[in-house]
Amino acid sequence: MNLYHDLILDEAKHPSNFGQLETADQRIVEYNASCGDQVKIDLKIKDGQIVDLKWRGSGCIISLAATSQLSRKLIGMKIVEVKKLNTKNMLALLGLDNISPGRIKCLMLSLTAILKNV
């Protein structure tokens, strides 16, 4: 099955930017209503740009891989550009064409958290 391809599995097993920032401009917490999973994201923002990010949480492979990929994309990105991100971008980050409606919340957990708060 192509949902669990190697890139996604590796990403979830070895996530990027996993951890906590000692000082942060924003600390975000978001829950996945379908399973109660939680993601915490710490952001450093300077001149309208994300300059550093760390995240932590437990979750399914999709949400972990998506958050890990997103974290790499966000560092160095301007907030105005962040605000334009959507489901399509998240699918592309994971190399997927589509995902079942039941897993959209997993895919979008971290981006939803960011968009609500920046």
Next chain:
Amino acid sequence: MERVLRRHAGGGEAKVRYNTIVLNTKKIKLDFPIFQTYPKLIYLDNAATSQKPQMVIDAISDYYQKYNANVHRGVHFLADKSTAIEEKSKTNIAQFLGAKSEELIFTRNCTEAINGVAYGWGENNIEAGDIILTTIMEHHANIVPWQELCKRKKAKLEFIQITENGELDIDNLKLSLKEGSPSGRKIKLVALTHVSNVLGIVNDVEKISKLIKKHNKNIRILVDGAQAVAHLPINFSKLGVDFYTFSGHKMLGPMGVGGLLVKKDLLNSGEFRPYLFGGGMISSVTTTSTEFNSDLNDRFMAGTPDVASIYGLSQAVDYLKKLRLENIKNHSQDLANYAVEKLKENRKIKILGGQKANRLGLVSFVHEKIHAHDLAQVLDSEQIAVRSGHHCCMPLHQALGINASVRVSFAVYNDESDVDKLMVALEKAEKLLL
């Protein structure tokens, strides 16, 4: 379960005592057209909603082709036919649950029935400082309406805990009841589930209600029967509870109809009052006041009911009656026990609730390395439908220290071969994801 016993005969593994009555699941499956549409489907999400037999599906289209008219409102022949179908169905469904026809109020589902008690009883009987007791194993449907009622009334919602085995902690209940009176705290309602939709564990409602009523006969008891009605013979007249709620769609019936059973005494005394207002529930209306229908039951039926679904549910009841509830109960116990036996062979799997608990119709578990959603997704690719998540029981999952679990739940068309296929698919998931 003869087939299972035979399989284990001589193998020395049969640690569970299985019942001897077996449902003919192959024959039963033929009555459910979804399995003709998807011949390889292993449907193990029956606690969310069951599949429907042909006779239930036919009843709905029959109703609209032959009987459709509004009930209790016309003098024409179709109105009479429709009214007769509704009344006959109502009597049949009420009798099936051991209730009087006038004790059954139709709702859309179990959640709406519980909300009905919060409004029809709670609004008039709960006062500031009162206590409502519920349990940590409840579905959100038996928590949130009470949280909201307590907010409106400045009352308090308290939770009875579970034992390590996942069973309701009766000592905890006794303590709550005991603590209730001397300090002047008034426990007015105990709301609990009959069968937990996560643990599959059955609460001995008759024993619990005796305990509560012995302590104080004025405490009202509500039982959420959503997971019980398709698996157990229910006799409302003997349970000793005041309210019993259920959904039709979890008992082979259509979506959109459920029910609330209310003890006739509470209807007679007016302790339970109408909470939905409008047509059908009145006897006279002026511009300034309304007299409610003198019929104890009609006064709770505001607006046009979903007669087609009520008729469909009555057909589902007939189907269950034909199989006999005692047989279904044995079947549901056997399958839950068989699933526990198989799942516990995998050391990475932890079953929620004790392994020897009195389970009916479902088992939930977590895998120590694989998230519930990922397991469910791989099972889906093997055409095995299970539920993953918190199953609308976040407080219970929090109490168990987990976020999400996988639930497998059974109905009359499932058998042990479905569990065997589940085990093979779980191995595949481990190979793929670990």
